[in-house]
Amino acid sequence: ASPDLSLSHPSPSGAAFELAQAHSSPEPLKLYGGWFCPFVQRAWIVLVEKEIPHQYIEINPYHKAPEFLALNPRGLIPTLAVPGRSGALYESTVVCEFLDEGYPQGPRLMPEDAYERARCRLWINHVATRIVPAWYRVMQAQPDGEQGSGGGGGGGEEERKKLVEGIKAFAREMMNNDGGCDEKSKGDHSSGGPWFLGSKFSLVDVSLAPWAKRLWLIDYYKPGGTGIPKKGGNDPGRESGSEDEIVWDRWDQWLEAAVKRDSVVRTWSEDEKYIGVYKRYAENTTESEVARATRAGKGLPSHHYYGA
Ligand code: GSH
Structure with missing residues (x-):
C-alpha cells in the first residue's frame, strides 16, 4: 500500500x-x-x-x-x-x-490589458514548468544521485542549479516590470511594490507563493539548501555591487512579501506539520503522483494548463 x-x-x-x-x-x-x-x-x-x-x-x-x-x-x-x-x-x-x-466583485488578480494578461500567463507557465518541478527535484534528490531525474552529479547539484536559474529569471522579469512597462499598459499596474507586477498582487504571485512558503523545507532537509545565495553571506553568486546582487535583492523583496501576505498566512498550518509531510519527499519514498513523475525524470504530471 x-x-x-x-x-x-x-x-x-x-x-x-x-x-x-x-x-x-x-x-x-x-x-x-x-x-x-x-x-x-x-x-x-x-x-x-x-x-x-x-x-x-x-x-x-x-x-x-x-x-x-x-x-x-x-x-x-x-x-x-x-x-x-x-x-x-x-x-x-x-x-x-x-x-x-x-467572481469579479473582489479585487481582480489578472490585468485588464490583454497583452499584460498574456504575459502573466507566460510567467505562470514559467513557474509551473521551471520552478515547481525544480523544487520537487531538489527536495527528492539523494546524496548518491539515485533519483534519476537528469543524471546530475548526485546530491542535487544539477537540480539546485535549475531551481536557482528558474527563480533568477523570475526575479529579472520583475525588475523589467519595475522599470519599463509599456506606455499603453501603465494604467494597469504601477511599479513600486514587491509583487511580480509591482504594486498589484496577481495570479503570477499566487502561482509561486505556496512553493516560496515551502522553500525553508529544502533548507531543513537538504544539506546543500536551495542554492539561492543569501544576503550578507560571502556567496560568489551575490557579490556586493554586482548585478546579481540587485537581482537577488529583488527576489528577497518578493519572497518576504509573499510569505507574509495575509492570504498566504491564513492558508498555512503549523510549520512542524509540513516537516512531517515532506519527510517522505526528502527521502524520496513518497508515492504521490508528483513525486513519482519527478523520480521518473518527467518533472510533473502533464496536466498543467499553460504547461509545456
Ligand atoms: N496539476 C495539478 C494542479 O495544478 O492542481 C496537481 C495537483 C496535485 O498533484 N495535487 C496533489 C494530489 O491530489 C496533492 S498536493 N495528489 C494525489 C495523488 O498524487 O494521487
Whole structure:
C-alpha cells in the first residue's frame, strides 16, 4: 500500500484550521482540498483574496474515494464544485483563473490589458514548468544521485542549479516590470511594490507563493539548501555591487512579501506539520503522483494548463 494513504495529520492546524472552520458550513461553491497541498493553497489564496463565500472540505486525495473520482477523474486536489454546474473544475491554474473571472466583485488578480494578461500567463507557465518541478527535484534528490531525474552529479547539484536559474529569471522579469512597462499598459499596474507586477498582487504571485512558503523545507532537509545565495553571506553568486546582487535583492523583496501576505498566512498550518509531510519527499519514498513523475525524470504530471 502507498505510504501516503495515512497522512500524518488529517486536517489543517494553526491559522488554516481557523479558516477551514470559518468555511465549514454548506455553501454551493465547494473547494475540496488538503491542508498540506501547495496546489490547493493556490486556489485557497484566491478565495481569501477575493473573499468569495465557499465551503472548504478537507479530503485525503490518496484515498481516491469513488465520490471524489466522480467529481474529478484525475483524482487530484484542488477540485472545485461550482454552483449550478454539473462538472467540477480542477487543475489549480484553471481553478484560480475561474475564481478570478467568475467572481469579479473582489479585487481582480489578472490585468485588464490583454497583452499584460498574456504575459502573466507566460510567467505562470514559467513557474509551473521551471520552478515547481525544480523544487520537487531538489527536495527528492539523494546524496548518491539515485533519483534519476537528469543524471546530475548526485546530491542535487544539477537540480539546485535549475531551481536557482528558474527563480533568477523570475526575479529579472520583475525588475523589467519595475522599470519599463509599456506606455499603453501603465494604467494597469504601477511599479513600486514587491509583487511580480509591482504594486498589484496577481495570479503570477499566487502561482509561486505556496512553493516560496515551502522553500525553508529544502533548507531543513537538504544539506546543500536551495542554492539561492543569501544576503550578507560571502556567496560568489551575490557579490556586493554586482548585478546579481540587485537581482537577488529583488527576489528577497518578493519572497518576504509573499510569505507574509495575509492570504498566504491564513492558508498555512503549523510549520512542524509540513516537516512531517515532506519527510517522505526528502527521502524520496513518497508515492504521490508528483513525486513519482519527478523520480521518473518527467518533472510533473502533464496536466498543467499553460504547461509545456
Ligand atoms: N496539476 C495539478 C494542479 O495544478 O492542481 C496537481 C495537483 C496535485 O498533484 N495535487 C496533489 C494530489 O491530489 C496533492 S498536493 N495528489 C494525489 C495523488 O498524487 O494521487
